[in-house]
Amino acid sequence: MFLAMAAWLMAGTEGRASTGMASQTLSAWLYPTAKLSVPAATTMSPGAGRFRSFSAVMPVTYRARTTAGGGGSITLQVTGDFSPAGGPSVSGGALQYSCSEASLGTACAGLQTAAVGYQTPVLTVPAAACTGGGGACSAADSNSLRLNFTLADDPGYATGSYSAQLTFIISAT
């Protein structure tokens, strides 16, 4: 439908001999905003050796614009623990991660333990930051960072496949 309307509007500009000029003042108020994208699914790989931790690398892509006095962040919350029962448990502190290679902002420091009941840090975006275009903004568009997840391989886990739901939240002021 939109393509049809566009074609109609473009056709309407053809075949006219008249010429005109018009001036307009365009004003835009850019609010702080941020969005992110994560893979729909990530599978952890077993460690090299018996009962070594499982691991996975997860890329996070994001765009952010913060005000001169503001800032932003990306946080992580486990919104669904591993299921079915009998396997790993985020509540038990088994899932940890580190953050690296942030192209805008500062990645979380050290090893973080993922949690079910609250958000844990992933990234801090400074004030007056923006994605893309270079100059005052980052050169990269979009921005990206890397999360390295590790999950202890406890012999107490029953064999089987287990899945957890992770939610990333980005904010900007």
Next chain:
Amino acid sequence: MSRNRRSLILGAILLFLAAGAHAQFNPTGSTTLSVNVASEAAIQINTATTTLATAGSAFSSSYTGQTSFTYKIRTGKTSGTGSITLQVTSDFAAGGPSVAAPASGDGLTYTCTVTSPGTACAGSQTARTTGSTSVATFGANARSVKAGNTGSVSWTLPNDPAYSTGAYNATVTFTISAA
């Protein structure tokens, strides 16, 4: 409709379409993190060298000693099995005891102790160089604790006067498996 107005509407449509091309970006993002936990087993021998000693005198008692180990295991949930076995992979030197060809009644024997979820070997086992012998078995859905469970093998070697004096070494290899 004026040309300018048409251009503005066209621009708005193109902006709308362009915005749709980045629809995967949102204020929040969800992902499913999956892991496949497979059957697995590992063993650590805590007694690197087990010295067999005799408490008695004049051939009154056998040489004895104990080898302890820690194991970790996870067997299949419904039809899994597991085992710990041992094999003498290097026999005592000539002139002393022999595992491969012992004199009658002079075989190297052992008994087993293992904590749950393992089941220790039954009775006295005779060690062999030609194949493995049982130390412990595991059923389906057997899972050790995170730090591992423990077990031991208690050795008995008869003190035969036929052995020449001297120190003799044999190498025993323990194997754990899980399916």
